[in-house]
Amino acid sequence: MIQVRGVTKRYGRVTAVEDLSFDVPDGRVTGFLGPNGSGKSTTMRIIVGLDRPDAGSALVDGRPYRDLPWPLREVGALLDARGFHPGRSARRHLQALARAGGLPASRVEEVLDLVGLGAVADRRAGTFSLGMGQRLGIAAALLGDPPTLLFDEPVNGLDPEGIRWVRTLLRRLAAEGRCVLVSSHLLAEMALTADHLVVVGRGRLVAETSMAAFLEQYAPARVRVASPEVDRLARAVLGAGGRVEPAGEGRIVVSGLHAAAIGELAHAEGVVLHELSPDQAGLEEAFLQTTAQAAEYRGGAA
Numbered sequence: 001m002i003q004v005r006g007v008t009k010r011y012g013r014v015t016a017v018e019d020l021s022f023d024v025p026d027g028r029v030t031g032f033l034g035p036n037g038s039g040k041s042t043t044m045r046i047i048v049g050l051d052r053p054d055a056g057s058a059l060v061d062g063r064p065y066r067d068l069p070w071p072l073r074e075v076g077a078l079l080d081a082r083g084f085h086p087g088r089s090a091r092r093h094l095q096a097l098a099r100a101g102g103l104p105a106s107r108v109e110e111v112l113d114l115v116g117l118g119a120v121a122d123r124r125a126g127t128f129s130l131g132m133g134q135r136l137g138i139a140a141a142l143l144g145d146p147p148t149l150l151f152d153e154p155v156n157g158l159d160p161e162g163i164r165w166v167r168t169l170l171r172r173l174a175a176e177g178r179c180v181l182v183s184s185h186l187l188a189e190m191a192l193t194a195d196h197l198v199v200v201g202r203g204r205l206v207a208e209t210s211m212a213a214f215l216e217q218y219a220p221a222r223v224r225v226a227s228p229e230v231d232r233l234a235r236a237v238l239g240a241g242g243r244v245e246p247a248g249e250g251r252i253v254v255s256g257l258h259a260a261a262i263g264e265l266a267h268a269e270g271v272v273l274h275e276l277s278p279d280q281a282g283l284e285e286a287f288l289q290t291t292a293q294a295a296e297y298r299g300g301a302a
């Protein structure tokens with residue numbers, strides 16, 4: 001478990017993090033969500049002892065990172081996808097880390113296989129694509145088989161297959177009982193991965209809640225619907241108090257009702273649905289506005 005308590009960090013006149021407190025429980029994927037520049041990376045660097053807070057503390061299983069006797073066996077972190085020597089092979093990079101951390105060389109081969117880099121392990125890491133670099137960073141984080149893991153924007157620059165792979169890996173690590181903290185500035189991506197959420201805006205806490213509760217609150221106002229019997233469904237939506245805009249052949253956009261309610265109406269009417277999708281762009285926008293406003297409001301109140 002990670003406990004962040006009253007952390008403040010300033011860089012000159014910039015306050016990157018201000019009086020931030022939250023918990024990251026074991027056995028779940030906790031999403032660390034906030035717009036660019038909201039202090040996520042700074043907080044993660046403080047948790048792993050790469051930066052010192054001006055106030056407050058960050059504890060991993062009750063201890064500051066610098067007091068952990070075997071840091072690599074206790075905390076793994078992907079903070080910088082390019083944090084390797086470009087002239088070194090992936091295997092040599094991991095071997096050096098393993099030696100420094102007192103880990104057996106056999107573990108290097110295990111993590112290379114785990115992240116799917118076995119076949120390219122002897123290539124210079126400088127020739128890797130962004131996605132391969134991310135996999136190497138994840139291999140380094142997993143080297144000590146640690147119970148606590150931090151990933152800073154792990155899906156940045158990955159293709160859809162790579163994104164799915166990271167998502168599955170994070171969920172598996174949490175299912176094994178580990179404490180998993182993963183940052184992102186995209187709510188839609190987090191919604192598919194995290195069970196628990198810590199939301200920050202301008203370095204301050206905006207929300208600490210379950211993903212389900214957060215999505216309920218920010219449920220998008222608009223839902224795209226496609227059906228071969230869209231007129232019949234539109235009448236039912238209007239009858240239930242929703243609003244309907246036409247959106248082309250066999251398509252409408254509904255506002256005023258959640259996707260679940262529209263799905264239930266369709267079922268009750270015996271209408272087939274070809275699409276029922278919350279407007280993700282609207283979701284991101286609503287979320288970004290709210291984080292900005294909440295942070296300003298809290299700043300004003302404090």
Ligand SMILES: Nc1ncnc2c1ncn2[C@@H]1O[C@H](COP(=O)(O)OP(=O)(O)OP(=O)(O)O)[C@@H](O)[C@H]1O
Pocket residue numbers: 011014015016017034035036037038039040041042043185
């Ligand atoms: N080493 C540093 N020196 C000066 N300012 C910094 C430093 N590190 C971070 N900052 C500033 O602190 C604020 C928070 O940055 P941080 O990188 O923690 O945010 P973030 O939420 O991780 O954003 P991103 O998603 O863009 O990485 C920003 O205004 C940033 O410019």
